Amino acid sequence: MSYRIPQVQRAAFLTCAGGDLTIKSDHPVIQPSELLPGQCLVKLSHSGVCHSDLSIRHDHYAIQCKSNLVGGHEGIGTVVAIGNGTTKTSVKVGDRVGITFMGESCLECEMCMKGHEAQCHNLKSCGYQIDGTFQEYAIAYVSHVVPIPDSLDSAAAAGLLCAGFTVYMALRDSETHVGDWVVISGAGGGLGHLAVQYAVAMGLRVIAVDTGEDKKTFCLKLGAEKWIDFKESKDVAQDIIDIADGLGAHAAIVAAASSSAYETAASYLRRKGYLMVVGLPPHSLLSVPILLVAVKCLTIRGVFIGNRQDIREAVALAAAGKVSCFHTIRGLSELETVYDEMEHGKVVGRVVLDISK
Incomplete structure (x- = not known):
């Protein structure tokens, strides 16, 4: 199987972090003969838009990224070429695959060897250090693309490639068990609505926190057991404690980019509870009473992105119809x-x- 590869394409790129967004139709396409061993060229059909793309757009992370950067890191498309000399891969031309934020990791450093590829000392982030998925053709590495099952629609699968497997990892690492209470802040948002579904699929009891009747209906339909509107509640922490057996929640997944959501969490977690840091409010500090953390023996754990196995598990649950x-x-x-x-x-x-549009 062979594909005709154009010389130029449409692409959306930033002149630099915090710079202007430009969409051009004459952006060069890397040709198959230029691919390095281990690389593939993917013709993209869809790309999700993540809140971190917006943060990069405004240079909230204050970390140097490449100039004339093509953003995006939730791409779905078809492999149309593989670099000469590529070995030991099951990826074939014609496969439908996903491209994630983890563009390339070395697979040899301490973090990679321990299964923490996202913490690789040599990580190259898609849509940040290397060009991402806001273009028609993207370079990816065969060792890091994600196979997309036939049962998943391409557009629906795109949102799983960052938001989906990030919250999946947060829930998995929260040390919760079937029947435990988990609070999901920002439950009606892009991360939160997926967290609700993954939590339900794991047998957890979900308390959804957000605001507005539309989001209330949405979250309850997705399987949340209880709802709290943070704008209407007089005491969010006490409401959560009352719902969760009078003891508080076993875990909090803060999917909202809100510093106040973090400040409240320590108050409503029960002893030995887990506060999972997912949402990234720019320029904010984590303000949690140290005495409360010590007395309750709380665990505060950061969640950025998971490893290659995490994304496959998250996609598999969606392919099984458990998450949409x-x-x-x-x-x-x-x-x-x-x-x-x-x-x-x-x-x-x-x-x-x-x-294409």
Whole structure:
């Protein structure tokens, strides 16, 4: 099987972190003969838009990224070429695969050898250090692309490739067991609505925290057992304690980019509870009473992205019908508008770009 590869393509890129967003139709396409061993070329059909893309857009991370950066790290597409000399891979031309934030890790350093590829000392992040998925053709590494099962729609699968497996990892690492109470802050958002579904699939009892009747209906439909509107509640922490057997929740998954959500969590967690740091409010510090952490023996654990096995497990649950990414489809040409809507909290679920539009 062979594909005709054009010389140029449409791509959305930043001149630099915090710079202007530009969409051009004459961005070069790396040709098959230029691929290195281990690389493949993927013709993208869809890409999710993650809140971290917006943070990179505004340079919230203050970490140097490449100039003229093509953003995006939730891409779905077809492998159209594989670099000469590539060995020991099951990836074939014609396969449908996903591209994640973990663009390339060395697989040889201490972190990689321990199964923590996302913490690789030589990690190259897709859509940050290397060009990402807001383009028609992207370079990826065969060792890091994710096989997409036939039962998953491409647009629906895109949102799983960062948001999905990040919250899956958070839940898995929260040391919760079937029947435990878990609080999900920002439950109606892009990360949160997936966390609700993964938690339910794991047999956890979900307390959804967010605001608005639409999100309440949404979260309860997804399987949340209880709902708390943080704008209407007089005491969110006490409400959670009352629901969770008078003892508090076993774990808190803070999917909201809100420092106040973190400040509240320590108060409603029960003894030996876990506070999972997922949402990333820019320029914020974690403010938690040290005495409370010590007395309750709380664990505070950061969650960035998982490893290659995590994403396969997260995708498998979706392929089995246990999790579905609620999304709206927009065109690549609408990316600037999408960023504006995300910044003003107007997005429910995830936005997925149709790269052809």
